[in-house]
Amino acid sequence: xxxxxxxxxxxxxxxxxxxxxxxxxxxxxxxxxxxxxxxxxxxxxxxxxxxxxxxxxxxxxxxxxxxxxxxxxxxxxxxxxxxxxxxxxxxxxxxxxxxxxxxxxxxxxxxxxxxxxxxxxxxxxxxxxxxxxxxxxxxxxxxxxxxxxxxxxxxxxxxxxxxxxxxxxxxxxxxxxxxxxxxxxxxxxxxxxxxxxxxxxxxxxxxxxxxxxxxxxxxxxxxxxxxxxxxxxxxxx
Amino acid sequence: xxxxxxxxxxxxxxxxxxxxxxxxxxxxxxxxxxxxxxxxxxxxxxxxxxxxxxxxxxxxxxxxxxxxxxxxxxxxxxxxxxxxxxxxxxxxxxxxxxxxxxxxxxxxxxxxxxxxxxxxxxxxxxxxxxxxxxxxxxxxxxxxxxxxxxxxxxxxxxxxxxxxxxxxxxxxxxxxxxxxxxxxxxxxxxxxxxxxxxxxxxxxxxxxxxxxxxxxxxxxxxxxxxxxxxxxxxxxx
Amino acid sequence: xxxxxxxxxxxxxxxxxxxxxxxxxxxxxxxxxxxxxxxxxxxxxxxxxxxxxxxxxxxxxxxxxxxxxxxxxxxxxxxxxxxxxxxxxxxxxxxxxxxxxxxxxxxxxxxxxxxxxxxxxxxxxxxxxxxxxxxxxxxxxxxxxxxxxxxxxxxxxxxxxxxxxxxxxxxxxxxxxxxxxxxxxxxxxxxxxxxxxxxxxxxxxxxxxxxxxxxxxxxxxxxxxxxxxxxxxxxxx
Amino acid sequence: xxxxxxxxxxxxxxxxxxxxxxxxxxxxxxxxxxxxxxxxxxxxxxxxxxxxxxxxxxxxxxxxxxxxxxxxxxxxxxxxxxxxxxxxxxxxxxxxxxxxxxxxxxxxxxxxxxxxxxxxxxxxxxxxxxxxxxxxxxxxxxxxxxxxxxxxxxxxxxxxxxxxxxxxxxxxxxxxxxxxxxxxxxxxxxxxxxxxxxxxxxxxxxxxxxxxxxxxxxxxxxxxxxxxxxxxxxxxx
Numbered sequence: 001x002x003x004x005x006x007x008x009x010x011x012x013x014x015x016x017x018x019x020x021x022x023x024x025x026x027x028x029x030x031x032x033x034x035x036x037x038x039x040x041x042x043x044x045x046x047x048x049x050x051x052x053x054x055x056x057x058x059x060x061x062x063x064x065x066x067x068x069x070x071x072x073x074x075x076x077x078x079x080x081x082x083x084x085x086x087x088x089x090x091x092x093x094x095x096x097x098x099x100x101x102x103x104x105x106x107x108x109x110x111x112x113x114x115x116x117x118x119x120x121x122x123x124x125x126x127x128x129x130x131x132x133x134x135x136x137x138x139x140x141x142x143x144x145x146x147x148x149x150x151x152x153x154x155x156x157x158x159x160x161x162x163x164x165x166x167x168x169x170x171x172x173x174x175x176x177x178x179x180x181x182x183x184x185x186x187x188x189x190x191x192x193x194x195x196x197x198x199x200x201x202x203x204x205x206x207x208x209x210x211x212x213x214x215x216x217x218x219x220x221x222x223x224x225x226x227x228x229x230x231x232x233x234x235x236x237x
Numbered sequence: 238x239x240x241x242x243x244x245x246x247x248x249x250x251x252x253x254x255x256x257x258x259x260x261x262x263x264x265x266x267x268x269x270x271x272x273x274x275x276x277x278x279x280x281x282x283x284x285x286x287x288x289x290x291x292x293x294x295x296x297x298x299x300x301x302x303x304x305x306x307x308x309x310x311x312x313x314x315x316x317x318x319x320x321x322x323x324x325x326x327x328x329x330x331x332x333x334x335x336x337x338x339x340x341x342x343x344x345x346x347x348x349x350x351x352x353x354x355x356x357x358x359x360x361x362x363x364x365x366x367x368x369x370x371x372x373x374x375x376x377x378x379x380x381x382x383x384x385x386x387x388x389x390x391x392x393x394x395x396x397x398x399x400x401x402x403x404x405x406x407x408x409x410x411x412x413x414x415x416x417x418x419x420x421x422x423x424x425x426x427x428x429x430x431x432x433x434x435x436x437x438x439x440x441x442x443x444x445x446x447x448x449x450x451x452x453x454x455x456x457x458x459x460x461x462x463x464x465x466x467x468x469x470x471x472x473x474x
Numbered sequence: 475x476x477x478x479x480x481x482x483x484x485x486x487x488x489x490x491x492x493x494x495x496x497x498x499x500x501x502x503x504x505x506x507x508x509x510x511x512x513x514x515x516x517x518x519x520x521x522x523x524x525x526x527x528x529x530x531x532x533x534x535x536x537x538x539x540x541x542x543x544x545x546x547x548x549x550x551x552x553x554x555x556x557x558x559x560x561x562x563x564x565x566x567x568x569x570x571x572x573x574x575x576x577x578x579x580x581x582x583x584x585x586x587x588x589x590x591x592x593x594x595x596x597x598x599x600x601x602x603x604x605x606x607x608x609x610x611x612x613x614x615x616x617x618x619x620x621x622x623x624x625x626x627x628x629x630x631x632x633x634x635x636x637x638x639x640x641x642x643x644x645x646x647x648x649x650x651x652x653x654x655x656x657x658x659x660x661x662x663x664x665x666x667x668x669x670x671x672x673x674x675x676x677x678x679x680x681x682x683x684x685x686x687x688x689x690x691x692x693x694x695x696x697x698x699x700x701x702x703x704x705x706x707x708x709x710x711x
Numbered sequence: 712x713x714x715x716x717x718x719x720x721x722x723x724x725x726x727x728x729x730x731x732x733x734x735x736x737x738x739x740x741x742x743x744x745x746x747x748x749x750x751x752x753x754x755x756x757x758x759x760x761x762x763x764x765x766x767x768x769x770x771x772x773x774x775x776x777x778x779x780x781x782x783x784x785x786x787x788x789x790x791x792x793x794x795x796x797x798x799x800x801x802x803x804x805x806x807x808x809x810x811x812x813x814x815x816x817x818x819x820x821x822x823x824x825x826x827x828x829x830x831x832x833x834x835x836x837x838x839x840x841x842x843x844x845x846x847x848x849x850x851x852x853x854x855x856x857x858x859x860x861x862x863x864x865x866x867x868x869x870x871x872x873x874x875x876x877x878x879x880x881x882x883x884x885x886x887x888x889x890x891x892x893x894x895x896x897x898x899x900x901x902x903x904x905x906x907x908x909x910x911x912x913x914x915x916x917x918x919x920x921x922x923x924x925x926x927x928x929x930x931x932x933x934x935x936x937x938x939x940x941x942x943x944x945x946x947x948x
Binding site: 025026027046047048050051098100101103104105106107108109110132136137138139140141164165166167193196197 | 352354432434458466
Binding site: 501 | 826901905906910913914921922923932939
């Protein structure tokens with residue numbers, strides 16, 4: 001299998017995991033930078049992540065136009081990926097999703113912050129982007145490059161950006177970490193809400209976040225987590 | 238397959254989706270206007286939605302009497318459908334359900350309002366109908382045309398009406414949208430409750446609700462959502 | 475099939491439903507009065523409800539001694555059944571369970587009350603029995619007839635009694651209604667908690683509870699609910 | 712089957728149960744003292760509990776070094792087990808996990824306490840260990856014997872110790888009880904949170920905790936619970 005085929009295979013698995021774990025339902029998508037053409041990126045055609053197959057993976061130009069569409073319909077919101085890959089050369093993979101647990105933090109003033117070491121990679125600061133600030137009343141979708149760039153500016157150097165009344169976008173140096181971070185973001189959101197109900201919360205310190213993020217590397221627990229999630233896609237939800 | 242047979246097939250799938258997604262358990266039902274006789278409507282006989290089959294679909298007159306019962310027992314609450322199809326020519330499909338997440342909003346003064354764009358079609362205003370106001374102590378069921386018309390008057394031009402201590406009724410221009418709106422209503426209800434726990438909530442603006450509702454059309458994400466939900470009915474819950 | 479065999483078959487199905495629906499885990503049990511000897515009752519040997527089979531069903535005397543044990547180990551808490559069948563000739567079936575949603579109401583002063591018509595049969599008043607009041611520090615189990623009779627006295631003429639730090643006991647005129655009431659009790663408990671979070675709750679009126687309870691009869695929705703739950707025991711949880 | 716092989720078989724089942732019941736996901740582990748060499752202990756190699764098999768079980772020296780690694784990679788946090796087996800001769804089995812329901816109690820001042828008799832074995836006092844107190848900013852993992860001993864000192868004579876921003880560690884006189892206590896800890900955590908929402912909570916008295924813990928013995932309900940959980944590992948989650 002070529003490097004590209006292997007990457008596509010991983011992207012397909014990533015899509016299935018996001019569906020299986022409840023991060024995506026019919027909506028949401030995950031992309032990865034093209035290994036040979038870092039200005040381009042790979043992303044499924046418009047399909048529910050749980051049902052994506054290798055033939056659905058399309059290649060996109062930096063402006064969001066497909067390289068070889070062959071009749072396949074792209075996701076409307078591919079401009080999220082265009083703009084972040086452009087602004088952040090360190091990012092190799094991006095997930096956009098509407099994970100239910102995360103949405104309440106997008107519509108309130110409560111900052112989402114890591115409370116447990118496994119979740120540290122979501123980062124110390126998670127900004128909230130409100131499309132209304134610059135674009136007024138819209139259908140809330142990131143429908144062009146200008147909106148995508150505004151989102152990317154709000155993301156800045158952080159790992160995650162929430163999107164008011166919409167969902168979130170997660171960045172990572174690899175497909176596996178983009179998937180894991182998306183899952184952990186959702187779990188942290190739910191547990192933080194529970195913890196806040198019990199009283200004042202002790203969050204991870206900046207030093208703990210930094211140290212804990214290091215261990216979520218390909219050589220450590222991330223491999224075990226990826227294998228675990230992959231195995232679960234063969235079980236019914 | 239004739240248009241009518243195709244519509245019946247969709248209605249059967251809609252029933253299964255409502256069961257699979259936890260909107261209906263043993264109770265609840267979905268109807269669609271008859272394509273050739275818009276005064277009539279199609280509705281299953283009295284059966285749990287998850288187990289409805291094509292032979293269970295009956296045709297009803299505007300007054301709720303069956304056209305050709307063939308021994309099949311109708312749902313007691315078919316008058317919900319009679320009265321709304323009568324009052325609202327724009328409505329093509331109606332779901333009545335007891336989705337758990339929605340019930341708390343039916344017994345408190347907290348308005349249910351869309352917090353995320355996918356859920357926008359539930360509408361800006363969701364009235365609560367209390368059968369006790371006009372009919373006093375009852376078994377809470379909509380058991381005749383008078384009660385159905387009172388419910389329809391409370392629904393007015395809105396998409397959804399909650400029913401105090403009972404459940405809700407959802408209207409739509411198509412079967413698929415009736416199903417999707419029922420599912421989104423339940424998810425919005427749960428997330429709104431979580432968001433209110435975190436602090437003051439920024440709801441979608443009227444303009445955002447209007448613009449976001451447009452995209453839930455047959456040509457857009459609704460198709461993907463319907464295909465997704467249909468595929469899931471073949472998986473165990 | 476004899477009447478007794480049919481009743482045993484229903485009792486086995488009832489056990490599986492209680493396991494499938496999360497009312498019982500490894501613990502909890504359901505009994506039914508013997509059709510020919512109303513002083514006796516039928517109850518499984520000590521086994522997790524989800525795995526009970528016809529051969530596990532034992533017959534017990536009013537004092538809790540087995541009629542024909544054949545080496546089968548009875549449940550320790552069979553005295554719950556002895557005492558309630560003795561005190562309440564109207565009761566035909568009894569479920570004892572630790573359904574998670576119900577336990578919080580057993581350890582606080584918040585009364586559990588029906589908020590939706592399907593749940594009306596749990597009754598307007600649900601007393602809480604505290605074994606500590608008369609028996610001091612115990613292992614919390616109803617281990618003899620005296621404790622069972624104290625529980626039955628607290629139950630009085632109600633349908634359900636909660637047991638502090640333990641669970642609940644549910645009574646009914648039939649196996650199907652005992653199962654349905656146990657499930658609805660748990661769902662009502664969860665929804666009431668959510669509703670209380672949203673604000674002041676409008677509960678069913680006494681008249682509505684009375685009228686709604688009538689419809690939970692063998693000729694009405696209860697049959698559909700029983701068939702629904704039975705069909706679900708053939709699906710994975 | 713030798714005693715050792717039987718113990719290994721039980722340890723494998725315990726791993727699967729912990730995965731099936733949501734106590735462990737990709738992370739967490741369970742150990743048991745070696746039956747012939749009580750200074751040593753058995754623990755899987757680094758693998759998600761749900762997928763552990765007999766060949767994965769390794770033997771460890773008191774200092775955490777493997778007896779016969781055969782290329783298998785040990786868990787990084789095996790020092791939790793080393794230190795507790797050293798400090799607590801009465802402990803035969805240890806579970807370390809990140810069960811979601813428990814984490815909120817690790818980051819707030821709300822003590823986790825048993826509210827129902829089945830959960831009594833979690834103990835009257837559950838200390839919270841904060842790795843930051845003695846080791847400052849770390850990656851939160853128990854990575855050496857010194858950290859393990861500090862954790863064991865905080866555990867003292869209790870059954871469970873929570874770990875701030877990390878998870879918990881559970882001790883027991885047998886594999887089955889370690890598994891059951893881990894599951895009950897998680898359920899108690901969730902129900903206690905719900906109960907606190909309803910009002911002031913009546914917890915089990917010290918005498919009730921003592922008496923209820925006695926019944927969780929191999930001759931009583933624990934056997935039924937273990938058989939129940941074992942049977943469930945053959946069902947899809």
